[in-house]
Amino acid sequence: MKANTILALGMLGLAIGAPVFAHHSFAAEFDASKAVRLTGTLTKIEWTNPHSYFYLDVKDENGAVANWGCEGAAPGALSRRGFKRGDVKLGDTLIVDGYRAKDGSRLIDARRVTLPDGRTIYGGTPGDGGPGDTGGEK
Secondary structure, three states: OHHHHHHHHHHHHHHHHHHHOOOOOHHHEEEEEEEEEEEEEEEEEEEOOEEEEEEEEOOOOOOEEEEEEEOOOOHHHHHHHOHHHHOOOOOOOOEEEEEOOOOOOOEEEEEEOOOOOOOEEEEEOOOOOOOOOOOOOO
Protein backbone atom coordinates (compact mmCIF):
# COMPACT_ATOMS: atom_id res chain seq x y z
CA MET A 1 0.00 0.00 0.00
CA LYS A 2 2.77 2.42 0.93
CA ALA A 3 4.61 1.72 -2.33
CA ASN A 4 1.42 2.35 -4.35
CA THR A 5 0.87 5.65 -2.56
CA ILE A 6 4.43 6.76 -3.26
CA LEU A 7 4.12 5.72 -6.91
CA ALA A 8 0.80 7.56 -7.26
CA LEU A 9 2.23 10.73 -5.71
CA GLY A 10 5.26 10.51 -7.98
CA MET A 11 3.06 10.16 -11.08
CA LEU A 12 0.92 13.09 -9.93
CA GLY A 13 4.04 15.20 -9.44
CA LEU A 14 5.21 14.42 -12.97
CA ALA A 15 1.79 15.22 -14.42
CA ILE A 16 1.62 18.56 -12.62
CA GLY A 17 5.22 19.46 -13.42
CA ALA A 18 5.02 18.76 -17.16
CA PRO A 19 3.09 21.93 -18.13
CA VAL A 20 5.33 24.06 -15.92
CA PHE A 21 8.42 22.66 -17.65
CA ALA A 22 6.93 23.24 -21.11
CA HIS A 23 6.10 26.90 -20.51
CA HIS A 24 9.09 29.01 -19.59
CA SER A 25 10.07 32.64 -19.32
CA PHE A 26 12.05 34.26 -22.11
CA ALA A 27 15.18 34.57 -19.96
CA ALA A 28 15.16 30.86 -19.10
CA GLU A 29 15.96 29.87 -22.68
CA PHE A 30 16.82 32.89 -24.82
CA ASP A 31 19.54 35.56 -24.78
CA ALA A 32 18.29 39.14 -25.20
CA SER A 33 21.78 40.24 -26.29
CA LYS A 34 21.76 37.93 -29.33
CA ALA A 35 19.26 39.42 -31.74
CA VAL A 36 18.98 37.68 -35.10
CA ARG A 37 17.01 38.09 -38.32
CA LEU A 38 16.22 34.98 -40.33
CA THR A 39 14.84 34.86 -43.85
CA GLY A 40 13.94 31.38 -44.91
CA THR A 41 11.60 28.86 -46.45
CA LEU A 42 8.91 27.39 -44.20
CA THR A 43 9.47 23.62 -43.86
CA LYS A 44 7.22 22.72 -40.90
CA ILE A 45 4.74 24.34 -38.53
CA GLU A 46 3.38 23.08 -35.20
CA TRP A 47 0.33 24.89 -33.84
CA THR A 48 0.74 23.66 -30.25
CA ASN A 49 0.24 25.00 -26.74
CA PRO A 50 1.79 26.67 -24.86
CA HIS A 51 4.11 27.64 -27.76
CA SER A 52 3.83 27.34 -31.51
CA TYR A 53 6.89 26.27 -33.44
CA PHE A 54 7.75 26.75 -37.08
CA TYR A 55 10.88 25.77 -38.93
CA LEU A 56 12.75 27.57 -41.70
CA ASP A 57 15.47 26.51 -44.08
CA VAL A 58 17.90 29.45 -43.98
CA LYS A 59 20.91 29.97 -46.25
CA ASP A 60 24.02 31.39 -44.62
CA GLU A 61 26.50 33.75 -46.29
CA ASN A 62 28.30 30.75 -47.86
CA GLY A 63 25.10 29.28 -49.32
CA ALA A 64 24.85 26.41 -46.82
CA VAL A 65 21.29 25.67 -45.70
CA ALA A 66 20.44 25.09 -42.04
CA ASN A 67 17.04 24.40 -40.51
CA TRP A 68 16.09 26.80 -37.70
CA GLY A 69 13.31 26.45 -35.16
CA CYS A 70 11.27 29.53 -34.27
CA GLU A 71 9.24 29.57 -31.07
CA GLY A 72 6.17 31.75 -30.94
CA ALA A 73 3.14 32.34 -28.77
CA ALA A 74 0.26 29.89 -28.45
CA PRO A 75 -1.99 29.47 -31.51
CA GLY A 76 -4.86 31.41 -29.89
CA ALA A 77 -2.64 34.40 -29.12
CA LEU A 78 -1.22 34.42 -32.65
CA SER A 79 -4.72 34.16 -34.12
CA ARG A 80 -5.92 37.16 -32.08
CA ARG A 81 -3.02 39.14 -33.55
CA GLY A 82 -3.98 38.20 -37.10
CA PHE A 83 -1.67 35.22 -37.73
CA LYS A 84 -3.96 32.36 -38.69
CA ARG A 85 -3.18 28.84 -39.89
CA GLY A 86 -4.18 29.59 -43.48
CA ASP A 87 -1.83 32.59 -43.73
CA VAL A 88 1.21 30.44 -44.44
CA LYS A 89 1.96 27.23 -46.28
CA LEU A 90 5.03 25.06 -46.61
CA GLY A 91 7.43 26.64 -49.08
CA ASP A 92 6.52 30.24 -48.18
CA THR A 93 9.29 32.69 -47.34
CA LEU A 94 9.12 34.27 -43.88
CA ILE A 95 11.28 36.89 -42.18
CA VAL A 96 11.65 36.37 -38.44
CA ASP A 97 13.28 38.75 -35.98
CA GLY A 98 14.08 37.22 -32.63
CA TYR A 99 16.68 36.14 -30.12
CA ARG A 100 18.90 33.06 -30.09
CA ALA A 101 18.67 30.25 -27.59
CA LYS A 102 21.23 30.42 -24.80
CA ASP A 103 22.43 26.89 -25.59
CA GLY A 104 23.61 27.97 -29.08
CA SER A 105 21.16 25.71 -30.90
CA ARG A 106 19.35 26.83 -34.04
CA LEU A 107 16.31 27.97 -32.07
CA ILE A 108 15.07 31.54 -31.75
CA ASP A 109 12.28 33.27 -29.90
CA ALA A 110 10.21 34.72 -32.75
CA ARG A 111 9.38 38.26 -31.59
CA ARG A 112 8.36 39.61 -35.00
CA VAL A 113 7.23 37.57 -37.99
CA THR A 114 6.82 39.06 -41.46
CA LEU A 115 4.30 37.00 -43.41
CA PRO A 116 4.41 36.41 -47.18
CA ASP A 117 1.77 39.13 -47.73
CA GLY A 118 3.99 41.69 -45.95
CA ARG A 119 2.05 41.87 -42.68
CA THR A 120 4.16 41.90 -39.52
CA ILE A 121 2.91 40.03 -36.45
CA TYR A 122 4.20 40.11 -32.86
CA GLY A 123 5.13 36.48 -32.24
CA GLY A 124 6.23 36.64 -28.60
CA THR A 125 4.42 35.10 -25.66
CA PRO A 126 2.63 37.74 -23.55
CA GLY A 127 4.10 38.08 -20.08
CA ASP A 128 7.29 36.12 -20.82
CA GLY A 129 9.55 39.04 -19.88
CA GLY A 130 11.30 39.14 -23.25
CA PRO A 131 12.20 42.25 -25.26
CA GLY A 132 9.12 44.23 -26.26
CA ASP A 133 6.87 42.40 -23.78
CA THR A 134 4.32 44.58 -22.06
CA GLY A 135 2.90 41.77 -19.95
CA GLY A 136 -0.41 41.68 -21.77
CA GLU A 137 -1.89 40.38 -24.98
CA LYS A 138 -0.98 42.27 -28.14
